[in-house]
Amino acid sequence: MRRPLRRTLPVLAAVALALGACPAAAHAFGEDEDHPPTGPSGGASGNTLTAGVGTNVKVKQVSGGKGGSSSKPVAPVDPNWKPPSCWYEPVATPEQLKDSVESLKKGGELVHVTPSLSWGEELMVNHYEKGKAQSDGAKGYKNFNIGKNGKFWRGVMNPDVKDTLEARQCETNLFWQDADDVPDIKNAPTPEILAGYAYNKIKVPDTKVEMKPEARSTVNLPTWIWLDKGAFEPVKVRAELPGTGIWAETTAKPVGLHLDPGTADAETFPAGGDCAVGADGGIGTPYRKGAAKEEPPCGVTYLRATGGEPYRLKASITWEITWEGTGGAGGDLPNGTFEGTQDIDVQEIQSINR
Template sequence: MLTATVLALGACPTAAQAFGEDADHPPAGPSGGASGDTLTAGVGTRVTVRQVSGPKGGSSAKPVAPVDPNWKPPACWYEPVATPEQLKASVESLKKGGDLVHVTPSLSWGEELMVNHYEKGETQSDGAEGYKNFNIGKKGKFWRGVMNPDVKDTIEARQCETNLFWQDADTVPDIENAPTPKILAEYAYNKVKVPKTEVELKPEGKSTVNLPTWVWLDKGEFEPVKVRAELPGTGIWAETTAKPVGLHLEPGTSDAETFPADGDCPADEDGGIGTPYTKGSAKEDPPCGIKYLRATGGQSYEMKASITWEITWEGTGRAGGRLPNGTFEGTQDVTVQEIQSINR
């Protein structure tokens, strides 16, 4: 039985390793706080995330913005955090007034609760049954709620605030906000970073009035990006994939025509968008491009190029589906000259 608590989150400055933590899967960020004899949820997570395929854009790569403004990632969920032995060691350290060795540095609790409820097995005032000697000898872990570190501290994020509770090995709690492949996929959404939106232009340098500027994407740079999220100790995983499916062009001036007319350039079957310019195509209408009708007069037009990324996911037990498409916008300066010729 879970015992919900609604308390302010705090941080303890000690740098000791958290219980249930290991070198390969440390919790990310702060993890919660306590008041009196109650233990609250944290905002850190043990979920690991890594990119498994696709181009890596380095510092220039950024998360996509969901097309649906109402879509939100999961605010909180539950995770395993400590074995019986780890919890007992934590409490023994706490009783001795130590430096909280084996106790998560930013998730603390009152000694009375930990001794009476988890060591002596006393039932709480709300009827929650206690745990005799920290469940030593049983297979499983104590779980806690965590807040998604990517979302603000909201009422929704505090829905997982609870005291530590027991879960048998190889099982997942059958409760609201229990971890699922979809929750991990949604968490990974914000971890999918796509390359900076910068399209290829021809002619390079300067465009010419009334002659089309061809626009296309470098297929090698704009390949699908796949990110994998896993929750250690549960067998739950998900892979979230972003695939470029379209490009929208805005010339930066009303004195221009786009190709196609609506400025939307769909992806080809092989994933490419637009067609590279070839010699002799200067006067042809490109599948994707812009024709400027007036020169810039020594300045530049600010062309906007927005790529739409289709987001899908798959996970444990052949689960899968779609998440809201994402967009990523970039701007490029385009100078347009008056002369009616182009280098071939």
């Protein structure tokens, strides 16, 4: 049976600070070999509850390219979409919480009970060992629930988002949850939350298109542009929360290329500059000998030569984002974009052999 949640009230926070509570210092944490440490630690280490409040969600890119040295997460097309700001996770067994308090009695680190609030010895002993109720009436725990099957849960803030009001919606004191049970509360972990968290972990290949001619073009002659079908395969990232059985896989699939010539003195093919992915998974068509004057399926014709400074051709890949997870759940997330820029010099010669 889930114990009711307790929101940390301002008066409780003030009492906690007076009795030895304070904000915790940040500690590095790691997710996996593909995603190095990005925030404070969380959960338990060995037999003690660590002081940090970062996530224990495990993230791994399971398919697709690893991306280049300048790769970064895709940017959502929808400016109003935001990843989940916070959620709850299991962090400690009764024994781990007890060991943490015993360490605290000997001068060890304060114990985080919310994403931003630590408790000192007196509050930890009174509430989690002696079973005393909080000032808001929430019942305490006797002897850290030793002998019961389950874990204490705590809110965490998404390390990928700023510390906002939304990120502090999980300011609920460390609470008990029976084993094999997920709390039925707002911001409880769900496959959709994990899918949204994985969104920012998607690393896509650098957007560098193939061109003919390369780097130097000619006024009024088309530049053919394409992407090899094997260069932009779907990228899949898996996120799972240990101890809950909850997981999600977020997949980014390339669905189109948008060309911005870098000048108004140019024409794009197709008009508007949107090149779709073909049936073979490629974008555009590689240049073939003798097709210099033909309109390419994907490309650009420059109408004026560069005057010393090259044109900056922008190529933006649109990635369609979907997810699936525990229990057959699934859905769509906002499309993402990833942009690359290449310099193009354009000369005045009206014909060229290639």
